[in-house]
Amino acid sequence: MNRRLAQGFTPTPVGVPVVVALGANLGDLHATLQAAVDELRALPLTDQVRVAEPITSVAIKPEGPDAAAPQYLNTVATLTTRLAPSVLLRALHEIENRHGRVRTERWGDRTLDLDIIAYGEVRSDDPALTLPHPRAAERSFVLDPWLTLDPDAELPGRGRVDALREGLAR
Template sequence: MNRRLAQGIQVTEPQPGPAVPAIVALGSNLGDRVALLNAAIADLGRLPLTSGVHVATPIETVAVRPDGPDADAPAYLNTVALISTRLAPSILLSYLHAIEDRHGRERRERWGDRTLDLDLIVYGDLRVDTPRLTVPHPRAAERPFVLDPWLQLDPDAVIPGLGRVDALRAQLEQDR
């Protein structure tokens, strides 16, 4: 969209690009997990330049810490959402962090218990590796709690650079 400002100066405002499919992982292990996930899903549906929020059936999983599963920690409720967005990936990530914050997320320790965790898993075929954003998510292929719900939504899903989600999931089972 072009605008004319005083003295005939013309400014061209950047236009969002075409819609891109993105996968967002959602998890919660503190508070009313169902209500928190439902609220976050509703928030995803209200994001600007975003539509078509499709969500997998949540699954309950054991908490994972840097040193492995922690059966003594509160269990997680996890799902994934497939969205269509025209937001840039860094802007989308900022919105995801704002949703987490709005629902009481506190960042005290890495991989600690939390009311809400939203991760940008993939953004179309894009590959980004910056200090603030890495897509595809660097550990998505190692996480059944991401892969299983994702396969509910898209049995033909692919993680760019890594391969088909169903093959990655089968490899996890084989490596057990």
Template sequence: MNRRLADGIEAPEPREPRPAVQAVIALGANLGDRRATFASAVEALRRLPLTTDVVVAEPVESVAVTLEGPDADKPTYLNSVALVTTRLAPSVLLGYLHAIEARHGRERAERWGDRTLDLDLIAYGDTRSEDPRLMLPHPRAAERDFVLVPWLAIDPDAVLPGAGRVDDLLARPGDAS
């Protein structure tokens, strides 16, 4: 039931705070001072409102993946994964990730192109979304060793919603660039 304020205006009832969930964020960069960019981006994640417990995996190197496949002629990527506990809605969290990318010079000129910083929301608890603006879990996460390896390093029991245990995904046969 709404509360009545002055002049007949009704104020909505206060909402319960959103419960905290663990979000999985992939970090990637293949341009500029990648390590310095990562350190700055992680610090920005630690300062997000309603967000605590930021745990980050040691970065790993990987070959650039383009629309045509792996490209050893491109600058190599530094990749990592951060686990954050947050009460931000997934769309709000994604907005903050895009703002952090922009502060680090990210330009979205070419799909899967070189970048100073890429922050992908891989999973948000068990949330699933087919919305093209926010697909959860990330549609290609199960195929990306450069996401799965660092994720598993900081969470040995990690599960990608809809795909299964991360250790099982890494043990599958085939190339998962």
């Protein structure tokens, strides 16, 4: 090893592994998700962005699945970042806003939805950012794409993603 590197070299922090769910059910779904992924890749202090193939799913409303609403196109991205969770969330909201996201109805139809599913092992009950995402373990449209990227994935505090998915199938 180079002596200069061995003496006094501090490697740059690698970043925290993060899982982000992406979904849309209004507008040009494929183009919107692709643009959002491009914007994730352009975030500062963020790299190793991998994205699962999108899947379709029925819209979920507070009262349950709504087959009458436009279907969603969903995917999951894994990445590493050195952005703080709150900074990453703000960046995701800015991406949503650039794609016409309007927040008028809880779980309403939307041009783009970006959710932090897991931020390393961080756990937070803050209403502004609950980590891991409180409903991720109940969402096949999150678990299925995530498993294609990482068959050994774990949702902090909930367990292996494959076991969570199997529990939904029952």
